[in-house]
Amino acid sequence: MAERSLELLKGTLDVLILKTLSTAPMHGYGVSRWLRETTGEDFKVEEGALYPALRRLEKKGLVESEWGETDTGREAKFYRLTAQGRGALETELRTWHRYVQAMGKVLGAPSRG
Amino acid sequence: MQDGRKGRGIFPRYSVEEDVERELRAHVELRVEELVRAGWDPAAAREESLRLFGDRDRVARECRAVTSSHRRAVGRAKRMEAIWQDVRYALRALRKSPAFTAVAVLTLALGIGANTAIFSVVNGVLLRPLPFDRPDELVWLREARRQGGTMAVAWANFRDWREQSRSFEGLAAYGSGSTTVLGGEEPVWASTAAVSQDFWTVFPVSPVAGRLTNVDDHREGAAPVTVVSRSFARDALGMEDPVGRMLENRGVRMEIVGVLPDDFAYPTGTEVWAPVELTPQGLDRSAHNWRVIGRLRNGVSVDAAGAEIDDMTRRLVGDAPADEADYLAVGATVQPLRDQIVGDSGRGLLLLLGAAGFVLLVACTNLASTLLARGTVRGRELSVRAALGASRGRIIRQLLAESGVLAVAGAAAGVAVAALVVRALRTLGATSIPRVDEIHIDGAVLGFTLALAMTTAVVFGLLPALRSSGDTSADQLRAGSRGNAAFNRVTWSTLVASEVALALMLLIGSGLLIRSFTAVLSQDAGFDGGDVALTTLAPSGTKYPDLEAHRVFWDGLLERMRSIPGATAATVMSARPVQGGAPNGRIALDGDPDKFGDALYVLADRQAFDVLDVPLLQGRVWDERDGPDAPHTVVVSQSFVDAFWPNEDPIGRLVSGGGMDDYWSADPVAFGTVIGVVGDVRFGALTREAEPTVYWSYRQRPFRIRYGGMLLVESGTGDPALVASAMRAEIRQADPDIAVRLSYLSDLVSDSVSERRFVLLVLGGFALLGLVLAAVGIYGVVSYAVARRTREMGIRLALGAAPGDVRRLVLGGGLRPVVLGLVVGIAAASVLTRVMQGMLYEIRASDPVTFASVVLILLATGWIASLVPALRSTRVDPMITMRAE
Numbered sequence: 001m002a003e004r005s006l007e008l009l010k011g012t013l014d015v016l017i018l019k020t021l022s023t024a025p026m027h028g029y030g031v032s033r034w035l036r037e038t039t040g041e042d043f044k045v046e047e048g049a050l051y052p053a054l055r056r057l058e059k060k061g062l063v064e065s066e067w068g069e070t071d072t073g074r075e076a077k078f079y080r081l082t083a084q085g086r087g088a089l090e091t092e093l094r095t096w097h098r099y100v101q102a103m104g105k106v107l108g109a110p111s112r113g
Numbered sequence: 114m115q116d117g118r119k120g121r122g123i124f125p126r127y128s129v130e131e132d133v134e135r136e137l138r139a140h141v142e143l144r145v146e147e148l149v150r151a152g153w154d155p156a157a158a159r160e161e162s163l164r165l166f167g168d169r170d171r172v173a174r175e176c177r178a179v180t181s182s183h184r185r186a187v188g189r190a191k192r193m194e195a196i197w198q199d200v201r202y203a204l205r206a207l208r209k210s211p212a213f214t215a216v217a218v219l220t221l222a223l224g225i226g227a228n229t230a231i232f233s234v235v236n237g238v239l240l241r242p243l244p245f246d247r248p249d250e251l252v253w254l255r256e257a258r259r260q261g262g263t264m265a266v267a268w269a270n271f272r273d274w275r276e277q278s279r280s281f282e283g284l285a286a287y288g289s290g291s292t293t294v295l296g297g298e299e300p301v302w303a304s305t306a307a308v309s310q311d312f313w314t315v316f317p318v319s320p321v322a323g324r325l326t327n328v329d330d331h332r333e334g335a336a337p338v339t340v341v342s343r344s345f346a347r348d349a350l351g352m353e354d355p356v357g358r359m360l361e362n363r364g365v366r367m368e369i370v371g372v373l374p375d376d377f378a379y380p381t382g383t384e385v386w387a388p389v390e391l392t393p394q395g396l397d398r399s400a401h402n403w404r405v406i407g408r409l410r411n412g413v414s415v416d417a418a419g420a421e422i423d424d425m426t427r428r429l430v431g432d433a434p435a436d437e438a439d440y441l442a443v444g445a446t447v448q449p450l451r452d453q454i455v456g457d458s459g460r461g462l463l464l465l466l467g468a469a470g471f472v473l474l475v476a477c478t479n480l481a482s483t484l485l486a487r488g489t490v491r492g493r494e495l496s497v498r499a500a501l502g503a504s505r506g507r508i509i510r511q512l513l514a515e516s517g518v519l520a521v522a523g524a525a526a527g528v529a530v531a532a533l534v535v536r537a538l539r540t541l542g543a544t545s546i547p548r549v550d551e552i553h554i555d556g557a558v559l560g561f562t563l564a565l566a567m568t569t570a571v572v573f574g575l576l577p578a579l580r581s582s583g584d585t586s587a588d589q590l591r592a593g594s595r596g597n598a599a600f601n602r603v604t605w606s607t608l609v610a611s612e613v614a615l616a617l618m619l620l621i622g623s624g625l626l627i628r629s630f631t632a633v634l635s636q637d638a639g640f641d642g643g644d645v646a647l648t649t650l651a652p653s654g655t656k657y658p659d660l661e662a663h664r665v666f667w668d669g670l671l672e673r674m675r676s677i678p679g680a681t682a683a684t685v686m687s688a689r690p691v692q693g694g695a696p697n698g699r700i701a702l703d704g705d706p707d708k709f710g711d712a713l714y715v716l717a718d719r720q721a722f723d724v725l726d727v728p729l730l731q732g733r734v735w736d737e738r739d740g741p742d743a744p745h746t747v748v749v750s751q752s753f754v755d756a757f758w759p760n761e762d763p764i765g766r767l768v769s770g771g772g773m774d775d776y777w778s779a780d781p782v783a784f785g786t787v788i789g790v791v792g793d794v795r796f797g798a799l800t801r802e803a804e805p806t807v808y809w810s811y812r813q814r815p816f817r818i819r820y821g822g823m824l825l826v827e828s829g830t831g832d833p834a835l836v837a838s839a840m841r842a843e844i845r846q847a848d849p850d851i852a853v854r855l856s857y858l859s860d861l862v863s864d865s866v867s868e869r870r871f872v873l874l875v876l877g878g879f880a881l882l883g884l885v886l887a888a889v890g891i892y893g894v895v896s897y898a899v900a901r902r903t904r905e906m907g908i909r910l911a912l913g914a915a916p917g918d919v920r921r922l923v924l925g926g927g928l929r930p931v932v933l934g935l936v937v938g939i940a941a942a943s944v945l946t947r948v949m950q951g952m953l954y955e956i957r958a959s960d961p962v963t964f965a966s967v968v969l970i971l972l973a974t975g976w977i978a979s980l981v982p983a984l985r986s987t988r989v990d991p992m993i994t995m996r997a998e
Binding site for chain 1: 135143167175186
């Protein structure tokens, strides 16, 4: 059976974006490329879906944006994590770790049969 | 980031549209670049890039939606923040001058409070819909008189309207009044109504217990039934559900079949409703005894219904013989029911609302001039702010925020003032304002107050704000506190003049009412009621089955009254003075059935003229010679003699009772012989000339007291309260089944002028308030002008001017705008007071006495208000004042 690419869990995209931006401020395309490279193309995302998500995060005050120029001199909108966004990311990460641990205990337990 | 340009925040770099477009395009381009670097053919790379991007239109749409709402939220927050900042700044500024703030809030509280209170009355009485189902369809019907005006409806006409008209869903006749109702522990004095079949079609009420009266109840010979109000059931009968109990009402025992909710009371105050059709009604088209109400059919206008009924009435009545014509309808009118319930009170209330508006204008003018003065004082502070980069708009907004904060504080305090005033008005207006129970401070009133406060803030704040903010030039910084003196003087003169003009109009309005009220009270009603206690008594119809029984009852009762210690005279009467209850009829004169005159018909006893202190001018009153079986004798009023037998001897002449008693139809008509002439009494109203009146002895013709009469007892001590409790005890002993409601004749007189008194007191209060505010305003402005001209005064004094001259100068400066205001005010008042003409009595709207007194009052006020600062102006050492600058 061929390995399936992982479907993105609902709401996970936001966390991924926050995590990505926590390394450095970057433009939308940068976020998309970083995700692609880091996950080794495991996540299949329509690249466009990133943008409404970014803007929603901006509306929530988790990221802020400003227009700037890329290394190649192209105009692009850059996003950066706000203090509030950093806090939100930490909360999400803690939750995620607890979740993984709990799942690990259950799924890692020896199967009977 | 790289170039550090700030793109976010207050000034977005791009429109939402553009922002999204550029961002998405950048993504696609960057992807193409990357693919090309990886060796893709550019065209293929573009295609791949677009494919990977997904549904571009949907993404763009979503992005636009999110960012638009984000930007709107940011804008709102910014504006709120700016307002909040202005408010905080205003609060700080106001805290720094607590005296000014307190006076301003108080002034506004009075002005806004007056308006809120009066508006809540206007709202409750005039604006709010009547508390009935679909109130716009309700109308009342009257017959038109040949002599003009309208009158109540004859049963035959009502019956024909009901059968033939097509404009109404229902048409009902009713008669109402107060009487003794038996059935509870005690006899109760209750308001009852006899209503016709369609009454409940006109008012589709849901009973809280039992049922309404139905078609079977509303016919001749049916078992008598009745419905009562819930409060009557509770208070008079002491039970929640009295269905099945029996009541006795006007001589009929009736079973209670239903209870109505407390929020229904038509006619106003009614507690007991019973069918009117149990006994047949007379079909004489000249007997106008019925009130008629209707509910219009869907889509039929009041005018259309009016035209139909008017036309029908003309046809029905047809051509009447000449001597009948005055008593028959010549048409009919249909009017909204609201007009009947609200009556004439709308005029007075709107006058008061206008007056309250004037008070608020005076208050605004006061505040505007104070703020102007303050603005000049603060000129330096504002100049500094301007120099530090605040725009003129910003400063205006700041100053308006201060007025706004003041107005809101004033409105809050004003609502508290209004709550007190409304309570007082409800008590004061209890007998003179219709729908008084519906007067509350509710949402509509608070909305009105809020709108008023906002308008007020702009009215009194804008001029000073514009003025002060315009002054913030560098010159101002250098010049210190001295602004543009000439401009200020003109502005202030205008403000003072308008205050004076407004106060003048208020004072003239109330002055006219005071003068006409005095005229009303000084009317000679023809009697002296200061020492008379009275009660209306309605003996049970089953206990006293015939007229003879009634006569015997009253004979005995009057004997008991005369035995009360302190009582000097007692009488029964069929109508009370000044309240318009005496019936008017066509009297045949001199034994000639073809010789007629119109006169009031009043039943009385021999002591009636002693009780009322009405002088006997000629002949005698009744005595033992005029017993029940003796030939009937009458006493007539002087105006009766003047009208029908001028310069002739009235004694021994004959008059008939008109259609007022059961002797009219006798054949031959039973006449009464005139034995005496008494002074005139005003039965209609205090303000209505006495009408010719014939007094009959109740002992000879008891017909008109068969449903009750007025018992009046005169106290020899001058205080009728002393005999009142004895009256109650004696009546109870004579017959415990009669409800007693004692009052005093003097109250009757004052009740009859209560609406005038109400309008007068409220308007007078407003005028006083306006006068005080104006005086404070004049004082403030003149003081301020003096304070600013101290230096000039100092120089004048130093140069040898006499202090008296300087004082005169100041005084003149203060009085000039007052005089200007008087001139303008008189011109305006002589136009405006014309709307009051209908409310005035024996006084013209242009009454010179009122105008002259008010002008004098205002001149004196202006003089005193300017005198204080004028005196102060010369009391300083010239050297000190000159050094001070």
